[in-house]
Amino acid sequence: MTGIAAPGAGGVPSAGVQPAVAGPDGADQIDLPALEISGVWKSFGALQVLRGIDLTVAEHEVVCLIGSSGCGKSTLLRCINLLEPIDGGRIAVKGEEITAPGVNVNLIRRRIGIVFQSFNLFPHMSVLHNVTLAPRKAAGKSRVRAEAEATELLDRFGLADKRNEFPDRLSGGQQQRVAIVRALAMAPDLLLLDEITSALDPELVAEVLNVIRELARGGMTMVIATHEMGFARDIANRVCFLDGGSILEQGPPAEIFSHPREARTQQFLERIIEAGRL
């Protein structure tokens, strides 16, 4: 993925904490990575979950995070969305440091969508209300406009006829698609997907993955934590293998899945193959 090398240009004046601070002047922004994570540490009590994660994601890039349960994939995504405060390091979105003290987390989160394993739809609201809540209340859009945009999105993902249903009337796959639409309704720069098919019955996985494929075709920048190796190989521009809270190995999917260099990666993939998931 040569595209990732680009941020090096912006990052050269390494003396400054924020590379290319002059974000607003549009010309520079093209070179800025969609997401830049450097040296991120995070622990819960005595448990160190992230140990110095470095990861740069270019515009329109799809990065899959793989690794065994507890390796830190979900925590990393939650840190990027600022749902968890980090202990050390920095995270920047399009060159703007989001982990700096005093940033408005509510403004940052609007730009970063996240979809959870357990859907987390609001059970007391209809599908349409779920999707329009944030555009109306956080982004201040009018009801008419928010509903028009939501309807268009729901239609695009085959959910138009479900707009007035409540979440408990939908299948798991439909709920997860609504959750994706809800995140997309804020027109995020970056979409984080946290094992979004793990809670689904096997026959419902495909409909959700197809949505992600369509988003990837549309150029959405995504960071995806997943156990679906076939899907990762298919969709990712780059695969990162996390082990013990750091990225042990990364590269194009063909390379990671066919010729993993690290012994830990090989072991992990062998177990996955044994389980019939690749």
Add this chain to the structure above:
Amino acid sequence: MSGFFGSGPLDTGDLIGLRASGPPPVRKRDGRAALKSTAIAAVSSVVVFGLLVAVVVNSPNWADVQAQFLNSRWFDYSLPEIFGAFAVNVQLFCIAEVLILVLALFLAVLRSLPGPVFFPLRLMATVYADVFRAIPGLLLITLLGFGIPGLGIAGIPVDPFPYAVIALTLVYSAYVSEVYRAGIESIHPSQEAAARSLGLTRIQALRYVIIPQAVRRVIPPLLNDFIGLQKDTILVSYIGVVEAFRESSIITAAKFNYTPLMALALIFLVVTIPLARLTDWLVGRDRRRFLANAR
């Protein structure tokens, strides 16, 4: 059981004929069992309550007690009067209830604010809940009802009604805030995470996502507290509010007969039992839903 076995050949025929007809024999057995248990319940109720009535009616002074407490003349005489005074209880209940619902929700939200910055607010709300749950309602009504007007501040009302409302609101909002808080804490943190991840502020997440779900969940316990409040409105008679209990006591004292108090008891029964039934029905419905979801 023997009935079930007795109808065996028929059942087998059904089972062979159609797979879907499996359930009917079971339902038949259930129906018989239900009938049987209803019959047992009816018989035992008649026996128990019959015995109780027999004991009371055959007690040595039953005739006197009947004349003192169940006198139809004084019942007919006092019921309209008491019913008229009951309007004051209803008024008190309605005003206090609205204030309680609002104040208690505010207190519950204060207590659920996170972080060290809000510690003083959390502390205040906690102290409030502790203090007003500790002081008996009648005591607080008395202290406020006699104490505040006693200050003699110009323009302060002398009428006891406002102090009755305030005292009941203080006591019950402490309880109700705990109910709300339990509801708020019962909403899974992932709901807040989902709301915050979309860019909603903490207050917006509370307002649009957490509180609406929490309130739905605590409606049955809230109704329970309403029932308590309804009954406790008679406590304010102590500071001179002429409401239904005061009215019945006045008639009782004037006529040397306790029947007006029985009339008041009847009014409370008629008003409260439907609310109690509704509460039980809601609790049962929530339980059934919970079990259905857990399956």
